[in-house]
Amino acid sequence: MATGRTHRPATRSRGIPEATVARLPLYLRALTALSERSVPTVSSEELAAAAGVNSAKLRKDFSYLGSYGTRGVGYDVEYLVYQISRELGLTQDWPVVIVGIGNLGAALANYGGFASRGFRVAALIDADPAMAGKPVAGIPVQHSDDLEKIIQDNGVSIGVIATPAGAAQAVCERLVAAGVTSILNFAPTVLSVPDGVDVRKVDLSIELQILAFHEQRKAGEVAAASDGGVPAAAARNESADQGPDGDMPAVMPA
Amino acid sequence: MATGRTHRPATRSRGIPEATVARLPLYLRALTALSERSVPTVSSEELAAAAGVNSAKLRKDFSYLGSYGTRGVGYDVEYLVYQISRELGLTQDWPVVIVGIGNLGAALANYGGFASRGFRVAALIDADPAMAGKPVAGIPVQHSDDLEKIIQDNGVSIGVIATPAGAAQAVCERLVAAGVTSILNFAPTVLSVPDGVDVRKVDLSIELQILAFHEQRKAGEVAAASDGGVPAAAARNESADQGPDGDMPAVMPA
DNA sequence: TCTTGTGAATGAATTCACAGCA
DNA sequence: TGCTGTGAATTCATTCACAAGA
Numbered sequence A, B: 001m002a003t004g005r006t007h008r009p010a011t012r013s014r015g016i017p018e019a020t021v022a023r024l025p026l027y028l029r030a031l032t033a034l035s036e037r038s039v040p041t042v043s044s045e046e047l048a049a050a051a052g053v054n055s056a057k058l059r060k061d062f063s064y065l066g067s068y069g070t071r072g073v074g075y076d077v078e079y080l081v082y083q084i085s086r087e088l089g090l091t092q093d094w095p096v097v098i099v100g101i102g103n104l105g106a107a108l109a110n111y112g113g114f115a116s117r118g119f120r121v122a123a124l125i126d127a128d129p130a131m132a133g134k135p136v137a138g139i140p141v142q143h144s145d146d147l148e149k150i151i152q153d154n155g156v157s158i159g160v161i162a163t164p165a166g167a168a169q170a171v172c173e174r175l176v177a178a179g180v181t182s183i184l185n186f187a188p189t190v191l192s193v194p195d196g197v198d199v200r201k202v203d204l205s206i207e208l209q210i211l212a213f214h215e216q217r218k219a220g221e222v223a224a225a226s227d228g229g230v231p232a233a234a235a236r237n238e239s240a241d242q243g244p245d246g247d248m249p250a251v252m253p254a
Numbered sequence C: 001t002c003t004t005g006t007g008a009a010t011g012a013a014t015t016c017a018c019a020g021c022a
Numbered sequence D: 001t002g003c004t005g006t007g008a009a010t011t012c013a014t015t016c017a018c019a020a021g022a
Helices: A018-036 A044-051 A055-065 A077-088 A103-110 A144-154 A165-178 A204-218 B018-036 B044-051 B055-065 B077-088 B103-110 B144-154 B165-178 B204-218
Strands: A074-076 A094-099 A119-126 A139-143 A158-161 A182-185 A198-201 B074-076 B094-099 B119-126 B139-143 B158-161 B182-185 B198-201
Touching: A018 A044, A018 A055, A018 A077, A018 B204, A044 A055, A044 A074, A055 A077, A074 A077, A077 B204, A094 A103, A094 A144, A094 A165, A094 B204, A103 A119, A103 B103, A119 A144, A119 B204, A139 A144, A144 A165, A158 A165, A158 B204, A165 A182, A182 B204, A198 B204, A204 B018, A204 B077, A204 B094, A204 B119, A204 B158, A204 B182, A204 B198, B018 B044, B018 B055, B018 B077, B044 B055, B044 B074, B055 B077, B074 B077, B094 B103, B094 B144, B094 B165, B103 B119, B119 B144, B139 B144, B144 B165, B158 B165, B165 B182
Parallel strands: A094 A119, A094 A158, A119 A139, A158 A182, A182 A198, B094 B119, B094 B158, B119 B139, B158 B182, B182 B198
Antiparallel strands: none
């Protein structure tokens, strides 16, 4: 788990399963789209289809949040948007910093999906002095010497690492020391952090390797040489669903 | 599951759990680093630490591949690298195309972690005529009119979608029609694909939302207003591990 | 003696299937 | 009547703990 639910607080089952938390953003995205089309209500079946999951799972997920639907009718779109946003903590402002403004860092800085969801790029930081002052996505890049000050001045608690792998652990340590408690890591390294700090990672290369694994199976797979040879053919019948499967993200440097 | 293991072929348990497959690239990365340092053998304990998982899980994972270790000693690094690479299908060449050469597409094109793992960027494709011919990462961008021909000429079976959300489904359909059977989707949309096609997604915004959820908990969380009010404080004691947790990736447009 | 490989136990997530309510 | 909400059943993943083997 990225974040172990240690003991359960007191009242009510404040223990929303991690797998459910990971799907809430999907539901939110689907709901937002419905909201923009002024759709007033939606059934679990419809919403599940839009989010790419099955309806039983969706209803179970929502049951952890409370009873926000109406039997025989469905869910009120606006109300659900609000409830899920609140649950995810998106009703407040989250300043984030991006460290490492290479190709990837720049892509992230330009990503539009932030502001709309409570995230605000508070600063861009890079170790290259030549980058300092240069605006990326309208925000001037600052030198990493000032990292600690930037974090503190902006009250940043979420940091994004988009540096090369070699620099990631050091950057991570500085971020944590300065007060960051959640890190999104794009560098292909395992970061070690103290308790109380969450790390999530995104690794392109890993995702491709997982695809390659499945791809290999499809081709009819005959030989593959050594070790107990694989049984021929057996035409796999992949089910073609999205990723609501529980596996891992992947990493990527700038 | 991203790819349902339908019936089990014949011989041997050719059913490697999806969660295990998702960790193999992590092990491979750690092993590659050891290999570069010419470390000859490694114990499950050491390797697990390097990969950020626990050793029982690692041993169980390896047990699905076969018995590649030596009791009392550990694993031969080179041998394991080979076995895992073979299992993941990385001993062969995988040509990939990247569609949508915006900031993100360019970042992906420049990503170095490809070639070293059997992936080769066969072509970059964009819908903007102004981009055509312009080299990105040393590869000339081609116009999307030629998508089908490019896929077929290069025998591409893996496609990466880095277009804006609005274009993703259409691109996906053209890729699939042209013969692509695995897709890595960076656009924040649910793609629908026919059976037999695998889709994995990477969504930055979702990852941030998951972090925000946990971040919200840490702050001591008092009010939060409506719905059954959350119990005060209860100082969460997050365990700070990496993402080998089974949750979802996230998405992002160019 | 040390570390793997693995059954058995536990825990988490998903799916089923239907009672309960609008 | 129709759709939600949820216990119960099932499937999948992790962890334990120790026998087997170098």
